[in-house]
Ligand SMILES: Nc1ncnc2c1ncn2[C@@H]1O[C@H](COP(=O)(O)OP(=O)(O)OP(=O)(O)O)[C@@H](O)[C@H]1O
């Protein structure tokens with residue numbers, strides 16, 4: 563039996579340990595710059611955007627740590643922080659789909675209230691959450707929005723004052739999963755109006771640091787006041803072949819394994835297309851199927867098999883079902899049958915034997931259902947790269963249209 567070891571891969575949660583956070587020097591640098599600007603009274607609000615599972619929450623986590631004085635990542639990446647260390651008063655909130663702007667504002671304020679109570683024994687401030695709660699949660703009309711911003715900004719300014727008295731660098735509001743909000747939640751107007759109002763009122767040491775999936779954030783942008791004009795966009799790319807390989811090899815090394823696959827970078831990129839979530843999943847499963855401490859091509863194949871028949875079977879099966887029946891399954895089958903991950907539309911047309919115009923609505927629906935994404939005009943790929951492996955192993959579903 564192989565000796566037991568700690569799995570270095572974490573496909574199910576964001577990276578919290580700065581020593582395990584791979585790459586990303588540019589976005590980290592940019593976001594540390596935002597911290598510096600906010601501390602210096604030149605607020606720069608940021609929104610991290612990228613594909614599902616690309617590492618947005620992990621990046622936000624690292625910036626949260628840095629903002630709270632943890633210098634491990636910035637030291638390792640040799641990034642000039644501009645200060646010895648940061649000491650912000652920060653709260654973190656994960657949005658959920660039922661929340662309106664009122665809920666969000668309330669959640670932020672109550673988090674500050676408990677944070678202040680916890681950290682400042684001399685805490686005397688009254689945020690008056692009760693009064694705020696009375697605003698209600700109506701799907702807003704414009705007067706309600708104005709009122710909301712007024713009430714929110716006046717309370718946040720008390721937090722800012724308290725943080726100043728406490729010699730903090732300023733106030734940071736981390737908001738993750740922004741893509742979950744509904745377009746009618748008015749959250750994007752809330753951001754825009756609040757950030758403008760804060761600047762107007764001279765409250766310049768307060769910053770928002772958010773994250774959300776690219777497409778969804780663009781949708782907010784279309785449907786509401788321009789959030790991307792108020793926020794600096796920090797787009798997070800996928801990892802390239804070499805980076806993906808390095809994440810795997812580092813993990814293997816850390817757990818005392820050796821990998822003898824010459825083409826690990828190439829092959830792993832084929833099934834993960836640079837998304838760190840499947841990279842971690844692959845690494846974790848390669849370690850789990852291996853029996854001798856030496857990782858080779860058969861461990862790779864076995865890991866993929868295990869992912870599609872066991873570990874992610876249910877998730878992939880429901881994803882496939884979500885694609886829809888009939889023509890949708892045919893399209894999915896065509897995408898899976900191409901020898902590369904990124905599939906030209908011509909190829910799909912040829913495979914399903916239809917003119918492009920005959921199935922363009924289906925393609926849009928598959929994008930909407932997040933089964934496919936469009937890396938370039940005229941090209942499509944599976945959002946979850948493992949879906950391809952699943953379909954190759956199990957075929958598609960015989961569902962009616
Ligand atoms: N910089 C990184 N180095 C190593 N692993 C990473 C890095 N960023 C993310 N990961 C890994 O990738 C996976 C997805 O990361 P994370 O949850 O941060 O992505 P996300 O973009 O927030 O996903 P979602 O869209 O589902 O919210 C996790 O398993 C995490 O451990």
Ligand SMILES: [Mg+2]
Nearest residue numbers: 618619738739
């Ligand atoms: Mg996330």
